[in-house]
Amino acid sequence: MESMSFDVFTPFIEIAIMTIIFNYLLSFFWNTRSMDLVIGFLALLILYGASYLFELPVLYQILHVIVSVAVFAVLIIFQPELRIALSKINLKGRRRREMGGFDSFLENLTSSIYRMSEKRIGCIVIIQNIDSLDEFARGGVQLNAAFSSELLESIFMTSTPMHDGAVIINSNTIVSAACILPLSQNTQQLKKIMGTRHRAGLGISEITDAQVIIVSEETGRVATAREGVLAPDVKQDRFKGILRSVFDPQKPAHKSKTFREWIRQ
Template identity: 50%
Template sequence: MPSNPGITISMFNHLKGNLERLSQEIQQMLITIDQRESSVLNEFEELHHLFHDVQVNAASYYLRRYLAPFTKQFDVLATAIQHLSQRNHGALIVIQRNDDLTRFIHSGVPIHAELSAPLLESIFYSGNPLHDGAVLVCNNKIVSAANILPVSNKKVNLKKIGTRHRAALGISELTDALVLVVSEESGRATFALGGNLYPIMTKGLR
């Protein structure tokens, strides 16, 4: 079960509300577009922003659900991601789920410490020699840091993303691992799963 079912229900209700609003806006556009003298261009811009909000809300909701069976420290991860995002500190965190990752990760520096937000944040501090690699999390522990991941060979849109995102995609294409990424350039947070990237909402994630 999620570490805080109340938050999960709230996130689900928020997602459902946004989907209902999106549906209403589309229905209104269908009515308006039948009136030939009317323009729907402004409505498209509103739909674009609303659809993005729905996508981010959905990713944040499912992120919690995807991780719940594999770690009890979702709130710790959420806190670290929020702080790293606010400071534009790049981060790459691999959470092991069912698949053994040994064959796919070039081992870095062993940590074997309890998962905590301050420790994660200190690892990805730009002055820390471990900050460039990936942190491996298994259950409620940080197993290692400065790990090297396989890089995705996908051709589509790879020019638009950095090395961390390509590495996140790479390991998620080969295993069922879930990978959290924070962009050093923009501070935006995403997660990779099944060879896809999903933006997540850092505000209100916990």
């Protein structure tokens, strides 16, 4: 009797688990460069299921072969995204990163960013939070140097070979420079005046929880990106508030404001 009563609930448990997995994967890929492929694969699965339900043997056999191959293709194509998604599940219970000497770091970083803004020196700076950025750091020039305004600004000077890529910072350390980032396909947030730097900055923010800072070479405007949301033309006070809301949220003066509240100002 007990086994029979449990069997009644089994389909509902399976549906609930599959729904949670599906929603997690869909939310992860939403507004990313892979979304079109995900939609195409889902459409193929729906067609495959329909051919089985409506007893279309020829179509079913053809789609069975295609789906079998497509599953392996998806695993290969989405390998970076799936690895990041799994790492997010692993890190879900960890506390957000606390940066020692944050006030000093923030003042120096702000001064550096807005000096580059005045000189219209384009840059992308990625500040690691909880999600690992090792995959992207390995593709750049390894520095592992203590953060300083002078070093950061010198990296993005147009005369240096590292100025085109992104800089990754982790706990007051400039880990890597000239890093290549994935480009966002979210055209709704990217205006015509925004170029590759903004696409790259938004792209990395869509798949990690890093804080991204972008300075436009054309306009000198400072933008920030996090959680797939781009905040254009950020002034100094707002800039400090955004970073503090991510890395120093317990500060009394800013405790009431979240990251999203700061970027909507």
